Amino acid sequence: xxxxxxxxxxxxxxxxxxxxxxxxxxxxxxxxxxxxxxxxxxxxxxxxxxxxxxxxxxxxxxxxxxxxxxxxxxxxxxxxxxxxxxxxxxxxxxxxxxxxxxxxxxxxxxxxxxxxxxxxxxxxxxxxxxxxxxxxxxxxx
Numbered sequence: 001x002x003x004x005x006x007x008x009x010x011x012x013x014x015x016x017x018x019x020x021x022x023x024x025x026x027x028x029x030x031x032x033x034x035x036x037x038x039x040x041x042x043x044x045x046x047x048x049x050x051x052x053x054x055x056x057x058x059x060x061x062x063x064x065x066x067x068x069x070x071x072x073x074x075x076x077x078x079x080x081x082x083x084x085x086x087x088x089x090x091x092x093x094x095x096x097x098x099x100x101x102x103x104x105x106x107x108x109x110x111x112x113x114x115x116x117x118x119x120x121x122x123x124x125x126x127x128x129x130x131x132x133x134x135x136x137x138x139x140x141x
Contacts, residue, residue: 037125079108086112087138089131091123113138 049055079086086109090102105112115134119126 037122041125076108079105083109087135088112088114089123089134090114090116091119091121092116093120094123096121
């Protein structure tokens with residue numbers, strides 16, 4: 001099932017994305033906040049990613065991210081129509097999911113609660129207690 005990556009993504013792009021399949025990579029340590037994360041989590045990720053065929057499946061997901069983006073208008077229409085309660089907790093320094101992505105929820109759901117934490121991609125691992133407090137507060141309103 002390498003169809004997505006082989007038909008829509010160049011070999012160079014595949015190689016560039018494959019560098020993100022092993023944690024911690026030297027470039028990810030600073031930008032993602034992984035230095036503050038217990039090695040248990042990313043060691044387990046590495047174990048599962050090392051299984052035969054799994055890296056290729058992950059690369060297919062990376063290559064098909066544009067399919068997710070194509071669905072954004074559907075999600076946005078749902079948000080505008082139904083106005084669900086929404087809490088977005090985000091790592092302010094996440095190199096993959098930038099803060100404007102979280103702030104965009106407020107365009108469709110003006111009452112959305114968006115909270116940034118001084119961390120990277122692994123916000124839940126580095127700020128679990130603070131995020132749990134946000135979730136409890138949000139659910140109690």
